[in-house]
């Protein structure tokens with residue numbers, strides 16, 4: 001195995017560049033090095049001006065998402081050796097404005113997320129003295145998968161609908177809404193319905209499925225969306241056919 | 248702050264197989280609509296009597312009508328197969344507290360399709 005590998009890194013310095021340019025760096029090819037370690041090596045030893053985000057280095061914080069050889073990846077969970085002999089092209093996540101180098105602006109998602117109210121909603125809160133709201137393991141399993149989301153934005157980056165229609169609230173926001181809708185302690189499904197079932201919500205999705213393929217956490221946002229489509233469609237039919245009292 | 252917005256390449260839908268499939272599936276709705284129109288024309292011809300019906304059948308035999316219908320059939324098949332692929336994701340069915348495996352839901356859809364096709368074939372060919 002060669003002991004070095006070339007990283008072609010997209011650089012965008014707003015004060016210099018009008019569009020990203022690729023810059024090549026050679027880094028050691030070590031067996032346990034993730035792409036993120038390669039980038040850190042560049043920053044520490046070759047070029048301190050390179051900017052990128054990371055925090056946990058263990059697939060938990062969701063901040064190191066980038067486009068690696070065209071695919072959205074967590075760079076802390078993507079290994080250099082899997083791309084040997086290289087070169088490896090590292091670009092910022094697609095579908096988001098690039099602030100600098102590999103850093104994207106995810107304000108759009110941050111603004112959309114609260115519109116689906118991803119928190120427990122209760123009609124009446126029971127007093128604290130009564131203790132926790134209990135839940136069985138089966139009830140936990142109903143939504144657990146959706147609760148694994150780390151807001152890494154790989155799914156938005158993979159989604160062509162989001163690229164073409166930026167108003168789409170997107171895969172993770174919908175999966176997170178379902179995370180609460182399917183929680184036995186939650187009573188807020190009707191409050192979330194208006195945004196979810198709007199044209200910017202589930203009906204924008206045409207089931208490309210790339211969000212679920214990109215998700216590093218097995219959330220399956222595409223599944224969450226299709227499932228909610230059925231829920232929303234069933235509800236509209238019921239609203240149409242049944243008297244208010246019987247719903 | 249002047250952020251960079253990457254323009255969407257015109258050929259973005261060729262970048263991935265799944266994107267191409269997505270565009271083809273969107274396109275398939277045109278052919279679904281064509282079959283609806285074709286069926287309405289057929290019903291119209293039938294209601295206008297035997298002469299109109301014969302003319303309809305005659306016109307349907309033209310090579311270009313056959314060609315359109317074959318292409319439309321392929322697109323409608325694509326539409327159906329991808330639609331069925333989605334069904335197990337949308338339907339979470341529980342039987343006696345257990346989730347019915349997605350494969351079984353998929354199989355049920357194909358079985359229903361086969362059954363309805365067989366009934367249709369029987370009505371037409373009998």
Ligand code: SF4
Nearest residue numbers: 149150152153155215
């Ligand atoms: S759904 Fe998956 S890909 Fe999307 S933000 Fe959450 S963890 Fe990341």
Ligand code: FES
Nearest residue numbers: 056057062064076
């Ligand atoms: S650095 Fe936290 S997920 Fe990669």
